[in-house]
Amino acid sequence: MERATEPDVAYRQIMTFNDDARLDTSKVRRAGGGKGIAVGGGVGVVAILLIGQLLGVDLSGLLGGGTAPQSTASGEPLDRCTTGASANEDVECRVVGAATSLDDFWTDTYPSVGDNRYASTSVTLFSGQVQTACGRASSAVGPFYCPADQMIYLDTDFYDALRGSLGAQGGSLAQMYVIAHEWGHHISNLTGTMSAIDREGTGPKSDGVRLELQADCFAGAWVAGASQTRDEAGTAFLKAPTQAEIADALDTASAIGDDRIQERAGQVNPETWTHGSSEQRQKWFTTGFERGATACDTFAADAL
Numbered sequence: 301m302e303r304a305t306e307p308d309v310a311y312r313q314i315m316t317f318n319d320d321a322r323l324d325t326s327k328v329r330r331a332g333g334g335k336g337i338a339v340g341g342g343v344g345v346v347a348i349l350l351i352g353q354l355l356g357v358d359l360s361g362l363l364g365g366g367t368a369p370q371s372t373a374s375g376e377p378l379d380r381c382t383t384g385a386s387a388n389e390d391v392e393c394r395v396v397g398a399a400t401s402l403d404d405f406w407t408d409t410y411p412s413v414g415d416n417r418y419a420s421t422s423v424t425l426f427s428g429q430v431q432t433a434c435g436r437a438s439s440a441v442g443p444f445y446c447p448a449d450q451m452i453y454l455d456t457d458f459y460d461a462l463r464g465s466l467g468a469q470g471g472s473l474a475q476m477y478v479i480a481h482e483w484g485h486h487i488s489n490l491t492g493t494m495s496a497i498d499r500e501g502t503g504p505k506s507d508g509v510r511l512e513l514q515a516d517c518f519a520g521a522w523v524a525g526a527s528q529t530r531d532e533a534g535t536a537f538l539k540a541p542t543q544a545e546i547a548d549a550l551d552t553a554s555a556i557g558d559d560r561i562q563e564r565a566g567q568v569n570p571e572t573w574t575h576g577s578s579e580q581r582q583k584w585f586t587t588g589f590e591r592g593a594t595a596c597d598t599f600a601a602d603a604l
């Protein structure tokens with residue numbers, strides 16, 4: 301399986317990471333060496349140990365009996381992704397860079413939104429399909445967060461879909477916004493919000509839409525704070541986003557609004573919305589960006 305490369309030369313000019321920043325390569329793994337296998341927290345102990353031996357990684361962190369594993373991604377580490385420079389060049393290293401910055405941001409920010417301890421998540425990159433504690437998933441579902449194993453799953457081919465069928469510009473900040481949104485779901489899971497809601501309802505004011513808009517808001521809060529996140533030597537991971545990059549992230553939020561997606565399919569029906577409209581998604585991203593994570597209580601808001 302070929303590694304995802306950067307198809308659009310124009311976006312390679314956008315250097316959002318500081319070249320010297322040191323990234324945490326433990327936050328992202330690529331699943332399964334082309335075999336399409338990744339393990340999640342719900343896999344049996346024997347299978348985890350066996351796969352752990354095959355991959356030569358320590359998966360014992362997953363054996364927490366199903367409750368809140370300190371998430372350790374399984375699969376191949378991305379050893380080439382140790383610097384900010386690598387994140388500017390390579391789409392998979394950009395995921396590592398985003399995850400490193402997000403973890404630092406939420407370590408500092410989580411106490412303002414949750415009254416328990418922050419626990420990290422991690423990202424599993426995959427191609428084709430992947431086995432998770434939430435079941436087997438294919439690339440067709442797009443990036444997702446699995447609450448049962450507290451991991452984010454991402455097929456970087458999704459970025460091509462963003463630029464192609466979904467019609468977004470899909471620049472570097474937009475790519476990271478997608479990860480920040482999934483990380484936002486992890487935050488809602490940690491705070492207990494995710495397990496408390498009614499998952500059955502749909503529509504523009506449903507709990508499901510509120511949860512998605514909360515993730516957009518958390519993503520916006522990170523974008524605003526990202527340039528303040530630093531490695532151990534004090535080097536900021538990211539430069540402050542440009543107006544063009546912020547517009548690009550908003551464009552992505554808009555492109556994956558339910559109404560926009562339904563428009564392309566032919567008929568817009570708000571009662572079936574699960575993620576919110578383009579306008580709602582942009583509004584809540586902006587709310588997080590301008591007012592921070594504490595402004596992201598979408599469940600208390602009358603007007604979404």
Ligand SMILES: [Zn+2]
Pocket residue numbers: 481482485512515
């Ligand atoms: Zn979501």
